[in-house]
Amino acid sequence: MITALLVVGTAAAQKKTVKKKAVRTVRKYFGPPPPVVEAPPPSLSDSKQPGYAAPPMIMVSPQEAKFEREKICTDCDTLVLEAGKPQIVIYDVKWMADRESRTYRSQPKAADLSTDYYSMRGLVKREWDELHQNFPESDINYHHVYRNTFIKVANNGKQNLNLLDRQLRHEGFIYWSGKPEAEILQGNKMVKLTEQIGKAANVNKTSSYYASFKKDSLTVEKLMQTTGADKDVEPNINALLQQEILGEYILPFQFINLKNVSSISLLPNGKEKLTFKFNEMGQLTEYIDEGDEHLIIKYSNNLPQTISRDGQIKTRLFYQDDVIITKDDYRLETFKMVGRLFLESDRYSIEKANYEEMKINSGQAYKIAARNDQTCLDYADGDRNSSVCYSNNQWTLPLTITESFNGDSQTKTYTMSDSGELVVKNINKYKSSKMVYQLENGIIKAFQSVQKRGDDSYSTPNEIKVVYTFFK
Numbered sequence: 001m002i003t004a005l006l007v008v009g010t011a012a013a014q015k016k017t018v019k020k021k022a023v024r025t026v027r028k029y030f031g032p033p034p035p036v037v038e039a040p041p042p043s044l045s046d047s048k049q050p051g052y053a054a055p056p057m058i059m060v061s062p063q064e065a066k067f068e069r070e071k072i073c074t075d076c077d078t079l080v081l082e083a084g085k086p087q088i089v090i091y092d093v094k095w096m097a098d099r100e101s102r103t104y105r106s107q108p109k110a111a112d113l114s115t116d117y118y119s120m121r122g123l124v125k126r127e128w129d130e131l132h133q134n135f136p137e138s139d140i141n142y143h144h145v146y147r148n149t150f151i152k153v154a155n156n157g158k159q160n161l162n163l164l165d166r167q168l169r170h171e172g173f174i175y176w177s178g179k180p181e182a183e184i185l186q187g188n189k190m191v192k193l194t195e196q197i198g199k200a201a202n203v204n205k206t207s208s209y210y211a212s213f214k215k216d217s218l219t220v221e222k223l224m225q226t227t228g229a230d231k232d233v234e235p236n237i238n239a240l241l242q243q244e245i246l247g248e249y250i251l252p253f254q255f256i257n258l259k260n261v262s263s264i265s266l267l268p269n270g271k272e273k274l275t276f277k278f279n280e281m282g283q284l285t286e287y288i289d290e291g292d293e294h295l296i297i298k299y300s301n302n303l304p305q306t307i308s309r310d311g312q313i314k315t316r317l318f319y320q321d322d323v324i325i326t327k328d329d330y331r332l333e334t335f336k337m338v339g340r341l342f343l344e345s346d347r348y349s350i351e352k353a354n355y356e357e358m359k360i361n362s363g364q365a366y367k368i369a370a371r372n373d374q375t376c377l378d379y380a381d382g383d384r385n386s387s388v389c390y391s392n393n394q395w396t397l398p399l400t401i402t403e404s405f406n407g408d409s410q411t412k413t414y415t416m417s418d419s420g421e422l423v424v425k426n427i428n429k430y431k432s433s434k435m436v437y438q439l440e441n442g443i444i445k446a447f448q449s450v451q452k453r454g455d456d457s458y459s460t461p462n463e464i465k466v467v468y469t470f471f472k
Contacts, residue, residue, distance in 0.1 A: 063102050064102060066102075067097075067102040067103070067104075070104065070166075071097070071104075071165055071166050071167045072164050072165055072166070073107075073148045073164045073165075073166055074164075076107060076147060076148040076149060076150070076164055077107075077145075077147055077148070077149040077150070078149065078150045078151075078152060079143060079145060079149050079150070079151045079152070080152045080154065081141075081143075081151065081152065081153045081154060081174075081176055082154050082178075083154050083155070083178055083179065083180050084178045085139070085140065085141050085178050086135075086139070086140050086141070086175070086176065086177050086178045086201065087140070087141045087143065087174070087175070087176045087178060088131060088135070088140050088141070088142050088143070088173070088174070088175050088197065089142075089143040089145055089151065089173060089174040089175075090120075090124065090127070090128055090131075090142075090143070090144055090145070090173050091145035091146075091149070091151075091161075091163060091170055091171065091172055091173070091174070092120055092124050092144070092145070092146055092170075092171055093145065093146060093147065093148055093149070093163055093169070093170035093171070094108075094117060094118060094146075094169065095169050096148060096166040096167075097166050097167045104166050107147045107148065108146060108147060113146065118146060120144065120146070123190050123191070123357055123359075124171065124190060126209065126359075127173075127190045127191075127193040127194070128144070130193065130194045130207050130208065130209070131193060131194055131197065133194075133208065134194045134198070134205045134207075135194075135197070135201075135205075141178075145163065148163055148164050148165075148166055148170075149163050149164070150162055150163065150164055151163065151174065153174075153176060153184055154180070155176065155179070155180050155181070155182060155183065155184065156180050156181055157183055159183060159184045159186075161174065161186065171188060171190075172186065172187055172188040172190070173185075173186070173187060173188075173190065173193060173197075174186045175196075175197045175200055175201070177200070177201065185197065185200045191356065191357055191358055192207055192210070192358070193207075194206070194207045195207060207358075209358060209359070210358065212361065213358040213359070213360065216348065216360050216361045217355075217360065219348075220332055220348050220350060220360065223318065223320070223325045223332060223334065224316075224318055224325070224327060224332070225318060225320070226318045226319045226320070227319070227320045227321070228319065228320070228321065229303055229319035229320075229321070229324075230321050230322040230337060232322075232337060232340070233303070233319065233322070233324065233337060234302050234303060236337070236340050236342075237283070237303065237304060237324075238253045238258075238282075238283065238284050239253050239254055239340075239342065240324060240335065240342045241284050241297065241304060241307075242284070243342075244326065244333075244335065244342065244344075245307060245315060245326065246287050246295070248274070248287070248289075250266065250274065250435075251264065251276065252414075252422060252424065252437060254340070254395040255395075255414075255422055255437075255439065255442070256439065256442050256443070256444065257441060257442020257443060258278055258282030258442075259282060259442075260280075260470045260471045261278055261282065261468060261469075261470060261471075262277065262278060262469040262470055262471050263275055263276060263277045263278065263467075263468070263469045264276045264444075264466065264467070264468055265466065265467040266464060266465075266466055267464055267465040267466070267467060268462075268464040268465075273289070273290055273464075274287075274288070274289055274290075275287070275288040275290075279299070280471055281302065283297075283299060283302070283304070284297060284304075285297050285299070293309055294309065294310075295307055295308065295309055295314075296308045296309075303317070303319060304317050305317055314328055314329070315327065315328045316328075322336060322337040322338075323335065323336050323337070323345070324337070324342065327350070329351070330349065330350065330351055331347055331348060331349055331350060331362075332347070332348045332350050333346070333347045333348075334346040334347075336368060338368060338375055338393050339375065339392075339393025339394050340393060340394050340395050341375060341390060341393045341395075343368050343375075343377045344366060344377065344379070345366050345368065346366060347362040347364055347366075348360045348361060348362060349361075349362055362381075363381065363382070364379055364380065364381045365379065365380045365381075366378070366379045367379070371389065372389075373391075374389040374390060374391055374392075375389070375390045375392070375393040376388065376389040376390075377389075384405075384406055385406075386403070386404060386405040386406070387403070387404050387405075388401065388402070388403045388404075389401070389402045389403075395414075397414055397415060397416050397422075398413065398414060398415045398416075399413070399414040400412070400413050400414075401413075408428070408429075409428065410426065410427060410428035411425075411426075411427050411428075412424070412425065412426045412427075413425045413427075420438070420439065420440075421436050421437065421438050421439075422436070422437040422439055423435075423436050423437075424436075424437075429454065430453065430454065431451065431452070431453050431454075432451065432452050432453075433449065433450070433451045433452075434449070434450050434451075434458060435447070435448070435449045436448045436449075436461075443468065444466055447463075447464070447466060448461040448462075448463065449461065449462065450462075
C-alpha cells in the first residue's frame with residue numbers, strides 16, 4: 001500500500017447519543033421470615049476458656065432503628081371487598097421508602113395521580129383501560145389502589161392481602177366474583193389481564209392489542225428477510241452505515257472520492273483517533289475509534305450484511321427493494337431510500353421484555369412527504385412532533401437540512417465556496433459548528449473545524465493530521 005500524509009483541521013465527531021437500556025427494577029417477594037433461633041448464652045466455664053472473646057455487638061443508629069420499626073404502615077388505608085358484585089382491584093403502590101435519607105414519603109392523594117411518579121402508566125394503564133372496555137363498570141366494582149393498604153376480602157377463606165410494607169413496591173391485581181364461597185384470583189402478571197379475568201369469570205374475552213401484536217410480530221419476521229436491493233442502494237450505502245449505524249458524521253462521504261483508497265485516519269495532535277477502512281470497491285469495511293470501539297463490516301453480493309464488535313455480531317442488515325432494514329439486540333428499524341437519502345420509516349422494539357408485554361411497535365408514526373419543494377420526514381411520538389426537511393434529495397449543492405423538534409430547531413447547510421472548499425455548517429441556538437474541507441479531486445487536502453456557543457464568536461480553528469493509504 002502507498003501511504004499519503006495530509007494535514008487538515010480538527011473536527012470533533014458529532015455522534016448520536018447512545019440509547020442505554022433502562023434499568024428495570026426487579027421485584028422480589030419473600031415469604032414469612034424463618035423463626036428466630038436464639039443462641040444459648042455462653043456458660044461460665046466457656047467464658048473462662050483461654051482465647052474466649054465475647055461476640056461483637058452491632059450498634060444500630062436511632063434513625064436506622066426507626067426506619068425499620070416504621071416500615072409497616074400502622075395508620076394506612078383498609079379496603080374491604082364486600083360480597084355481591086364482582087370486584088377488580090389493580091394495585092400500583094410505588095416505592096414509599098427513601099433509603100438514602102432512611103425516611104418514608106407521605107401517602108399520596110388523588111391529586112398526586114397527575115404526577116409522573118404516582119400516575120398509572122405503561123403496562124398497568126393499558127390493562128386498566130382494556131378491562132373497562134371488556135367489563136363495564138355497571139357490572140364490576142373497580143378499585144385502583146395506589147396507597148399502602150390492607151385489603152380485606154369478605155369470602156369464606158378470608159383471603160386478605162397486605163400491602164402495608166412501605167419498603168416494597170406493590171404491583172398486581174385481584175379478581176373476586178363476589179361470591180362468599182369463591183376464592184380470589186390474585187397475581188402480578190399484568191399482560192393479557194382481560195383474558196385471565198375472563199377465564200376466571202367463565203367468559204371469552206380478548207385484549208384489543210393482541211391482534212396488533214400478532215400483526216407486528218409477523219411484520220418483524222417478514223422484515224428479517226432479504227428479497228433484493230434497488231440498484232441505487234449499493235453506491236450510497238456508505239452514507240447509511242456512517243450516519244445510521246456508526247452515528248458518525250465527520251467525513252462527507254457524499255462528496256469525497258474513495259477510488260483506490262484503503263483507509264482514512266484522523267489524528268488530532270498526531271495521535272490516531274478515528275480510522276475508516278475500505279475495500280477496493282470503496283465500501284466501508286472497518287471503523288476504529290481508539291479507546292472506544294472497533295467495528296467490522298462483512299459483505300455479501302456487494303452489500304453489508306453484518307456489523308461485529310469484539311467478534312460478536314451486533315447488527316444485521318436486510319434489503320427489500322428501496323427499503324433497508326437494520327436489526328440489533330434491542331430494535332429493528334427500516335429506512336426508505338428517497339433519491340439518495342435514507343429516511344427512517346418504521347421502528348420496532350424487540351427485546352424479550354417487549355415480547356412478554358406484547359408491545360413491540362414503538363408507537364412512533366413516520367411520514368415521508370414532499371413539501372415546499374423539499375423532501376421531509378415527519379415523525380411523532382405521542383404528543384411530541386418532529387421533522388427533518390432536505391432542500392433536495394440528491395445531495396446536490398447547495399443543500400439545506402432543517403430539523404425541528406419540540407419547539408427547537410437547527411439548520412445544517414452544505415455549500416461550495418469559490419475557492420473550492422466544502423463548507424458544512426450546523427447552526428442552533430445552543431451550540432454551532434463549522435467544518436471546512438479543501439478538496440482536490442475528491443481527496444481531502446485541508447480540513448478545519450470550529451465551534452461556538454450561542455451568539456459567541458467561533459473558536460480558533462484547530463488542525464489535525466489526516467492519513468490516507470491507497471491500494472497499489
